[in-house]
Amino acid sequence: MAQAQATRGSGDPMKAQQEQPEPIQYGHVFAVTGDLAVQAIAPRDAEAMRTAEESVQGVQVPQASGGGFSAAVAMETAATYNQAVGAVRPGQASDAATKQGITVTQTAVPGGRIVTEFVAGQVVGQYSVADQAMMQQQQVEEDTSKVTIGEAMEAAALSAGDRPLEEADAAAIRAAETQAQGADEVMPGGLADQAWAAASANAWAERDEDKITVSDVLSVRSLREMHRLPSFLSYK
Template sequence: MQSNETPLLGHTLKGGPAVVMQSAATRKERTGVVGHKDLTDIAAGDQGMTAVETNLPGKRINTESVAGQVVGKCTEDVPMEKTPTADIRVDDKITIGEALEVSALTAGEKPVDQSDAAAIQAAEVSTTHSNVIIPGGVAAMAQSAANVNARMGSNEDKTKLADILTDANTKLPGDKPVTRQDAEGVMVAELRNNPNLATHPGGVGASVVAAARINQRNK
């Protein structure tokens, strides 16, 4: 029994079946009832002494048997293994608000004109699905800036894209990932309102188109 118990538990269990049986065997050997090398039919047969370990969540149960009869059971608490948590997937698509913020960085010093205002309005419409300009919204601010800038001579005093589009994500009534349709609408609006039928490098249209291309690749 001790040869089964020790490998399982790592030590002989104090007061356990192996100790009790060893003590009884020693007493019988001293009184001459059994010899040191005597074997019983049980010990020599198939139904000998066994020690079985059963693992349960937070528990380990060690059961010792003789001839199929349980003679001892020991229960130990064991640390629960933490179940690995799945990584939380964060949507990596660029939103319209984020694309507008990019243009504030790449073309922030550009004075706002009608082509910019039209492009920004198209971007806002994509998030609201309404052609109504929201009072105090980013499109209304851009249109007001374009009107004022048109009457000013010096570019230094004009309202710049960065003044309108910095933190654009918080100025929009809503936001959504940029799609190809959104980009086309913004680009067309900027082109139609530019006398040269061109878009500004790094401007509103270019930034939204770039975001749409990235989102398309990340599908």
């Protein structure tokens, strides 16, 4: 009597193995098309982009200035993953990058430059860089604006003389302080807070001679502090 023979599994042993993860391709990260889109991002590609970015004199890539990620950062991350899963070898470069190159260009525009990053002739990154001279000029204009606000308040103090400070005066001082600081909130304990406290106290004072005047709050010393804006002083 014939014995039944044990049958072997009909499945392919290769299918039992874990499938290799799909590599990160250029099309997964950047808005590119054609052959470049389906090529895995390789270590040499990322190195070439980093070198190209650093060759643009005086230009900080976005992540260095708090504005996001440059193409090199994205490519380095993708290449590290691809190498870890065995999709690319250390030191490997993609065909597109090898044949058509990786470049970074800059184009002058009013007020700065536009930096554009290319892989195989396709754009993988673009951002603007403000001209340093213009940025310095804007800073000077901002500083001048702060001083002008202080000077205007000093003139107001001189013209108001010994008039008791009212809520309208406190509101004007608050508006000037927020504009000088470039913020919506006033500085706690600052000149605006002092003005509101003075206006509240004056509302309860029975005699004018007991009331706090505009010139009391807008003293020369407090106005000088407002020019510097680190802190504000108490009344005289």
